[in-house]
Amino acid sequence: MKLSQATTMLDAAHDEARRRGVRVCISILDAQAWPMAFIRMDGAPLGVIDVANRKARTAVLFQMDSADFARIGHPAGEAYMLEHTNGGLTSFGGGVVLRAADGGMLGGIGVSGASTQDDIDIARIAAATLVA
Template sequence: MTIEHIPIQEIHCSVLDFPEYCSGFLQLNERKLLMTSEIAQTVIATAQAKAAEGGFAVSITVLDTTAHLVAFHRMDGAMLGPIDVSQKKARTAALFQTDSLQLGQAAQPGGAIYTLENTNGGLISFGGGVVLRDKNGAFVGAVGVAGATVEADEDIAQAAAAALKA
């Protein structure tokens, strides 16, 4: 059997037989699985309710720890432009495990990470992209909200993230 036919988990854990690496590999896989569709739907429902309270129609993106899409929702009446913006806000938070608003403070002209938005296929460095953590503080993904004011996007995303800790 050639190595191309062996599943990657077997390559890392059985063929190479490095227990400490195998353990790390399995832990990484477990972290990737922390985001479920059920969690994503909770995040979306919370964000949607908070947006409706403020009279906003927004786009909501939920990504896993690898910055891949788990769920997306565009509320009735939401504009088209915020679809991409919500995805980039969530991607920013997921890739750097830091809220987009916090990154934005250092991404201003003259800042240490100015032009960061031009990396990774396009990022966003203003409010509305929030890291998602479970009750134990483990990173499970990110949410991006766009379509209201920047301040309201941030508030909605923070409320959605807080739902996971309740």
């Protein structure tokens, strides 16, 4: 992933969060789960910094959206407690896998600070800029 792609996604996510009137943290990681871009909106709680990073990390390391990861990581799921591996993951929505047009892995985006559905929607809107 190029820095220009990461900043375009960051801007799109930030704009959507402002439009919705929510304060979030947005974390974008490359395909090796290293940071590319990050923003903490004014007023976003400090605790969601780590959550946004873990959502993006979960998406990258397991190559699935964190909402999908939640289906296997919950107490009745087939991989309960998996979120405690790899230095800490998260098992709720807001982390989205970022893929190139050919399906290749580019990285992940994590959004945290609003409702789970808003976090997911904001992340997907940002991810959509990759193919725009």
